[in-house]
Amino acid sequence: MNEFIQFRNQVYDTERNDIYPLQFLDAYIHKSETMNSDERRWKGQIRTIKQLEQEKKLGEKEIDELLSFLGEHPSIDRLIVDAVLKLFNDETKGIVENKTKELLVKQQYDSQQLYHVLDICIECGLDVLSDDDIFFMLQKYKRDAEIMSVLLDYMGRFNRQGFKEHLYELLTFDYPDSIKIQAINAMRNLYSMEAVDQSFVKKNVINENNNVFFEGFMDFLHNGFKFENPGTSILQSMFYGDFEDSGKGNNGGLAVLLKGLGEEIAKDNSVSYVFTLTITQDLTKPFISFYGAKHVLIRLPIYLDQAVRDKFIKRELFIKRQIAHFLKLANLKPDVFHIRFLDNASKAVAHLCKELNRKLVFTLTPDPHRNMFDGAGQLKELDFNELIEKLNKIKIGDELIDISDGIVGIGNAEVKTELAVYFPQFKNEHVNGKINMIGEGIQIEQLMNAEDLAIPSNRLMEWVETNNDFFEKPVILNVGRLSVLKGQVELLKAWSNSRLSETHNLLLIGGDLERPNQEEEAVIDFFKDHVHRHPEFKGRFLHQGAMSNADIRMLEKTIIQQDFDDPHIYICSSVKEEFGIAILEAMSIGFLTLGPLKGGVKSYMRNGENGFLIDTSNWETIAKDAEKYLYDSKIDKDEVKKIQAAGQKTIDEHFSIKKISAEFVSMYLSVKGEEDHEI
Incomplete structure (x- = not known):
């Protein structure tokens, strides 16, 4: 019997899938002889976090404990922030606000703790920083791109003016272009586009490599976009690469598929636009590109630390907010969001979709599930970091199955049978009713x-x-x-x-x-x-x-x-x-x-x-x-x-891409509620 599959079924038979990662860790660690003291402590922290979520308890003691955990491990940081947000309400608001203020006043936090505390404050609407706090952070962390990024986000969220000279100073530093873009956008939001010194921007930011991108982005900030067609609009995320860079880096066949699929779907009279959203670090291409009349590729300049193994996990909420900000500026209100990966960027889009009360479609694959066991069906001996990374993705997949309005499986009924092996939720009639098996296609x-x-x-x-x-x-x-x-x-x-x-x-x-x-x-x-x-x-x-x-x-x-x-x-x-x-x-x-x-x-x-x-x-x-x-x-x-x-x-x-796109259009319209549409 496959140990991993057996364990998945046991957990879901208890209808307690919210504690799946902890239960798996318990079982895995029980048979592991390689865990060190740090890893056992982290495992204990995960247990504490999950118990708080189950008990729905968040008092002063619990907040102190959670904040003290911050900064030790990126995956645990994500669980901590998620737990605070899950348990945050009118009753706990005062406690969270006071405890974050206490931590910030002491100025004894490290940059990892500070980042996540600011993240929590932005999400919870807690404006806890004084002007002196902001000034102190602008000075002390001026070389830390992630802190500057979340601090700019904070200043914009709470309309904290009075730091214009510091924003201009940021433009002179050797920051990635995406951080400078964020600083320009902050000035536009805090003051006005007319108040931004264009000559200063041109001198300190624009160069021959990024001038095409900046021309389009600055035009967007001045004039916005106008996408006005009747019909259903689709937003599909593609956070790995670019249509123009297929085969480079981690940019594979998905870019080829989404380019052709987007073009073909957009040809349907019932579809107003297909927006493909990607994140760019290297601003050498246009901010926006058209592929056909109604397929739009948008390259959002969101800073991500490329040296980090999982660059989305820390920046999940920031990604969500930046996409939301762009959609608001562009006056875009997609009817259906389609995500395709088990990662924190896709999770960010999913939660934004639900916050906007839109429909969510999710392409489901059993990855990393297939890599949790060896050829004999025994659990693989994974190091702690790899194990936690895989469990995070499995947890995201389970969450997305639960909140999605439609699920796409890649292939036929045989593949659906395989999916059901890895996802015992398929036994639930409600979940099973969401599933559409659709293959991929090419321009034959x-x-x-x-x-x-x-x-x-x-x-x-x-x-x-x-x-x-x-x-x-x-x-x-x-x-x-x-x-x-x-x-x-x-x-x-x-x-x-x-x-x-x-x-x-x-x-x-x-x-x-x-x-x-x-x-x-x-x-x-x-x-x-x-x-x-x-x-x-x-x-x-x-x-x-x-x-x-x-x-x-x-x-x-x-x-x-x-x-x-x-x-x-x-x-x-x-x-x-x-x-x-x-x-x-x-x-x-x-x-x-x-x-x-x-x-x-x-x-x-x-x-x-x-x-x-x-x-x-x-x-x-x-x-x-x-x-x-x-x-x-x-x-x-x-x-x-x-x-x-x-x-x-x-x-x-x-x-044929035509056949595949017709199946997608039918599904999108059905999810939206237009079951009578005929292809």
């Missing part, structure tokens, strides 16, 4: 007609010509962001240690070569070292940085037109893939496609009929399964062509 029509394809970029043409010799052999292709979970390192090992390297060259596309993050850099370094140690593969293995989706699809079309005895192959090496946009695109072009057993690919890939499912746990399993299907099964060229054709047919018939 664009692929099928050469005249509709984008003209190859000069960059692509030059790159293909430079590497012309590489394409004189069948190609194994893999496209995606560079990540351990995406398995490119394991694929390179599998290729170079198997018969795959005898018959095919290997092409990996993805990653930011100019400014790689830490994980990308590690993968790129492995590629270079591997070729250095195996010079026989030089010229036969190519790694190309992220390309635009149009260039990738044109490259795939170019590759597939070259006929060899062996087929061109697309291998998705991800440890698991929820669905796989890149897989759909490769199948639709005609690649013989190999996808991972784990995840949602099996919902549309039938082994040996339209592709092959392989174990992608490590390079040995990739090599073993690939050899088994490609060589040992002795399938001939005609059989391969039948499989390739079947793959194309599967995508043509079931995964």
Whole structure:
């Protein structure tokens, strides 16, 4: 029996899912022999927090205890703040106000405590800072971007004027552009846009890298936006990357999906606009971009500490408030909010949606649930920080299931059955009635007609010509962001240690070569070292940085037109893939496609009929399964062509972006209450 699944069912059978993280910690720690004294203390703090929530008790002693916990662990900080807000009411308001004042007057807090105390004050409407307090913080924490950010938020929330010279001073510091944007916005809110010295801003903030963004943002502050179309408006959040940066950093296939899906949904006459919201740190692109007449990408400049492992957990409430502020300034009132991740940014959007009394749609995936146990079904030995991080996401998923108006599962009925294994809430008829199983899709029509394809970029043409010799052999292709979970390192090992390297060259596309993050850099370094140690593969293995989706699809079309005895192959090496946009695109072009057993690919890939499912746990399993299907099964060229054709047919018939978007529109309108709409 799977220990994790068994425990999930036991907890939900007691109808006490609010204490799930604590109960799991109890069970996990009982069998763990690796916890140190700090971790046991943190576990005790979690117990205290959860008991207070259950008892609905928040007196002076309890507030003192909670505030004393702040600053020790980011996940526990989140639980503390959430608990205070959950228990805050008219009866406890005076206690919370007095205790936060006491802490602030002593000035013995560290920056982590201060951040969360200010967060609580903003959320609870408690203006507890004197002018001297604000002046002191502006001076002492002037180099702390997060404190400056939440302090600016506080000053705006309570209309604390009298610090204009300090706001101008902030613009001269070496802060990220997103902090300077916030300072300009604060001046606009506290005084007026006319009171902002434009020449000072131009001198100290605007440069050749960010001038396009600032031009659009300043125009927005002056004039606002006017989005006036009849129909239902949709807001979908995408907090990982940008439409223009697919394949870089943590920006994967979701950007490709949401760009195409947003464009297609917006074509429906019942839809007024689709707004895709992302968070940007690097202000090199426009503040707002249109993709089609009614699909709008908005890049909100919200500061996040990129050095932090989970950059959303601390900034959850700030993200919620900044999105709310933007929607108010833009006079946007989306009818339906759609979120797609188990993280604190998505939780922020969900709570904002409910505060605005709008409808919430939530795409649910069993991640990180699948990674809580090993192959034998036993609980994995995780270090405390990783365990707490995963439990936070599981807790968010459970909360979002409860408050959402509609739930999307990615795939078919088979995937829904798998979801039900990880989410025992599905046994509840109310929850089960919310669920809609919808696949992902691609722009098939664009692929099928050469005249509709984008003209190859000069960059692509030059790159293909430079590497012309590489394409004189069948190609194994893999496209995606560079990540351990995406398995490119394991694929390179599998290729170079198997018969795959005898018959095919290997092409990996993805990653930011100019400014790689830490994980990308590690993968790129492995590629270079591997070729250095195996010079026989030089010229036969190519790694190309992220390309635009149009260039990738044109490259795939170019590759597939070259006929060899062996087929061109697309291998998705991800440890698991929820669905796989890149897989759909490769199948639709005609690649013989190999996808991972784990995840949602099996919902549309039938082994040996339209592709092959392989174990992608490590390079040995990739090599073993690939050899088994490609060589040992002795399938001939005609059989391969039948499989390739079947793959194309599967995508043509079931995964057109038009078909998928129609299903989404129908669901959105149903959730909003327009059940009679017909597509």
